[in-house]
Amino acid sequence: MTFSIDTVVVDAGEEIINLKYGLWRGVFNSDHSTLYLWDDDEVAMTKINIDELRLVEKIKFEKEGPDGVGTYTTWTGLLDNGNLLVANFSDFGLFDQSGKKLRSYDLSKENLLDEEKKGQTLYQKPVMIDDGNMAYGRLGDWMDDELNFVKIDFKEKTVQRLDLPGYEELPNYNILLKSEMMTMISPSEQTISLFGNKLIISGSAYNTVFSIDLKTDSIRRIDYEPLLSAKGKTGKYPKEVDSEKQFKELMNDIGKEINFQPPFWDADNRRFYRFSYQTTPAAQPDAPNIGESEDKSVSKVFLTVFDENFQVLGESVVSELNQPPSSPFFKDGKIWIYVNVDDELGFARLTIN
Numbered sequence: 001m002t003f004s005i006d007t008v009v010v011d012a013g014e015e016i017i018n019l020k021y022g023l024w025r026g027v028f029n030s031d032h033s034t035l036y037l038w039d040d041d042e043v044a045m046t047k048i049n050i051d052e053l054r055l056v057e058k059i060k061f062e063k064e065g066p067d068g069v070g071t072y073t074t075w076t077g078l079l080d081n082g083n084l085l086v087a088n089f090s091d092f093g094l095f096d097q098s099g100k101k102l103r104s105y106d107l108s109k110e111n112l113l114d115e116e117k118k119g120q121t122l123y124q125k126p127v128m129i130d131d132g133n134m135a136y137g138r139l140g141d142w143m144d145d146e147l148n149f150v151k152i153d154f155k156e157k158t159v160q161r162l163d164l165p166g167y168e169e170l171p172n173y174n175i176l177l178k179s180e181m182m183t184m185i186s187p188s189e190q191t192i193s194l195f196g197n198k199l200i201i202s203g204s205a206y207n208t209v210f211s212i213d214l215k216t217d218s219i220r221r222i223d224y225e226p227l228l229s230a231k232g233k234t235g236k237y238p239k240e241v242d243s244e245k246q247f248k249e250l251m252n253d254i255g256k257e258i259n260f261q262p263p264f265w266d267a268d269n270r271r272f273y274r275f276s277y278q279t280t281p282a283a284q285p286d287a288p289n290i291g292e293s294e295d296k297s298v299s300k301v302f303l304t305v306f307d308e309n310f311q312v313l314g315e316s317v318v319s320e321l322n323q324p325p326s327s328p329f330f331k332d333g334k335i336w337i338y339v340n341v342d343d344e345l346g347f348a349r350l351t352i353n
Contacts, residue, residue: 001303001316002353010345011054017046017345023327023338027078031267032331036084037345038076043069045076045084045099048345050331060099061086067101069093075125079132090121094132103132105154107139112152112159122152127194129214136162136192136199136212149192149201151217164201164210165221173205173233173254176240177247186251191262195272202262206232207276209263209310222310228302228317229276233257255279255297259324263306266330271313272306273335277324298322320350 010017018039026037028050035048045059062068070088077085083102084095091106107113107121126137135152139159149162177184189204199212211220225231235257241247256279263274277299301321305313327338335350 001305001314003318003320004351004353005320005348006351007339007341007346007348008053009341010048012344013055015046015055015058017048017055018042019340019343019345022340025073025076026327027076027084028329029078030080032329032336036076036078038073038086040073045086059084059097061095062099067095067099069095074123077125077128079128081131083132085128085132087122087125089123092122105135107152107159110154110157112154112157124190125192127192127199129194138190138192162212162217162219164219166208167210170203170206170208171233172203173237174239175237175247175250175254177242177244178240179242179244182244184247186247186254193262193264195265200263202260202274204259204261207260208232211310224304224306224310224312226276226302226304226315228315229278230258261325261328264329268333270308272308272310273328273330274304274306275301275318275325275328276304277301279324299324301325318350 017037018041020041023035023037026035028035033049033051035050037046037048039046039058042058043061043063045061047056047059048054049056063071069086070090072088073086074089075087079085082097084097086093086095091104093104094102096102113120120140122135122137123140124138126135128135133153133155135154137150137152139148139150149164151160151162152158173188175186190201192199192201197214199214201210201212207224207226209222211222212218223231233254235253237250237254241250259277259279261275263272265272279297279299299322301318301324302315303318304315307313325337329336333351335352337348337350339346339348
């Protein structure tokens with residue numbers, strides 16, 4: 001495969017689009033015509049028209065009170081009916097597009113959890129369907145090493161564990177720093193995404209994905225053999241360290257091995273795409289002023305193309321990219337990748353020739 005790239009920039013008008021966290025707390029509608037990007041500083045949702053590349057409006061929210069979103073937003077979501085989800089560390093709420101709260105989701109208060117799981121929540125972004133009455137996601141907290149994917153029915157008040165076949169064989173590569181000065185965790189990423197009637201669960205440490213049929217709740221494990229890279233991380237690393245230096249060393253070592261991003265969907269051609277990459281750190285962990293070097297790490301980026309059943313159609317090194325693609329999606333025959341263009345919201349558009 002060969003590629004060409006162009007870049008477009010969103011017109012913010014007289015407003016400012018807050019890119020402090022990139023698109024990490026943003027959410028697109030199903031056809032990627034609209035982006036909703038959370039702004040913690042203004043406690044607002046920035047609505048952006050991707051077709052016209054312009055900022056539409058900023059939807060103001062309340063931090064406290066009956067319509068409050070809480071002090072810090074961890075993730076956002078969007079339902080098919082246009083209602084928005086805004087989460088904090090303890091719970092999350094459903095809001096209309098004027099910022100009015102329609103309902104709260106607190107698993108402990110709704111008596112959905114056993115006593116030993118009290119205080120847990122859907123701490124990574126779940127998939128919400130059925131107008132917000134059904135959730136698929138990861139139950140627990142950031143310090144939890146156990147994988148608990150669940151289906152929650154808020155109407156029937158039930159929680160069902162989803163057992164992923166062979167998941168226990170796959171490493172998670174969580175590293176915990178626990179010292180007198182601080183506690184910090186570097187978790188491997190697990191992502192759950194909705195494509196039509198399929199949920200796809202993927203992890204950053206391995207190429208295996210799990211497909212869940214929403215009609216039957218049947219789960220299928222999918223493995224494939226990349227030709228250009230390893231199919232997963234292989235290093236043996238400790239689970240816990242007590243020094244920041246060792247923590248950074250391990251993060252660098254883990255990052256140098258293959259990393260997989262979540263698959264994304266091309267509805268026009270009924271294909272999945274998935275980026276993976278290997279990164280060479282810019283500085284050694286014991287170098288002075290780590291994290292402040294002007295040199296940037298360089299990544300070797302791979303793209304794999306699948307049919308709708310995850311059969312590999314092709315793969316390629318993407319020499320045009322030397323950094324991991326940020327928030328990629330497929331639209332108008334191109335792969336769009338978030339880029340910061342002099343503090344303006346931009347997208348690099350990758351065309352497969």
